[in-house]
Amino acid sequence: MSVIRPALHHVTIKTSRLDEMVAWYGKVVGCSVTFKDANNAWTTNDGANHRIAFLSVPALTDDPDKLHHNGMHHSAFEYASFDDLMSSYARMRDDGIVPAFCLDHGMTFSIYYRDPEGNFVELQSDSFGDWKVSTEWMSTSPDFAANPIGYFFDAEKVYQAYKAGLEYGAMQKAIRNNEFAPAPIPNIGLPV
Ligand SMILES: [Fe+2]
Secondary structure, eight states: OOOOOOOOOOEEEEOSOHHHHHHHHHHHHOOEEEEEOSSEEEEESSSSSOSEEEEOOTTOOOOTTGGGSOSOOEEEEEESSHHHHHHHHHHHHHTTOOOSEEEEOSSEEEEEEEOTTSOEEEEEEESSSOHHHHHHHHHHOHHHHHOSSOEEOOHHHHHHHHHTTOOHHHHHHHHHTTTTOOSSOOOOSSOO
């Protein structure tokens, strides 16, 4: 029997910082509260009743060794365009929210942030602007197979080049030539 494939609907995060988390997801991806009480919140940034939810009980504690423990690495949100990714980067930068690390994955430009609980959130735009083409490239490109993590870039350097009018393909080429590399190369949330 074939699998009826349900759509991914929401992610629920445990937190000891409920108000901070609700505010952060509001600022970063525009989530608004559908329902909130003293210990829980359900928020959304589209037509679904909730997309990002939070559960908070007093017994929750931080994991001091989170880096070494298994679990979810990141959630991701996609903009309709590179312009939207760049303007959102600048909006957040001006609000004091800065990336943890940035990668050109080939099929996406991706800027990763750390939420107040230390969970990574990837903000991306598709380099092909078409999921079908993007999926085909990812599954068949020798470039992706050779380096599936991608190429690091410094968001501010890329933003300045973008503002100066550097064309998208030239930007990707420059990133591969390490012209926009961050110093030092940041940790991507995995033990080394
Ligand atoms: Fe991702």
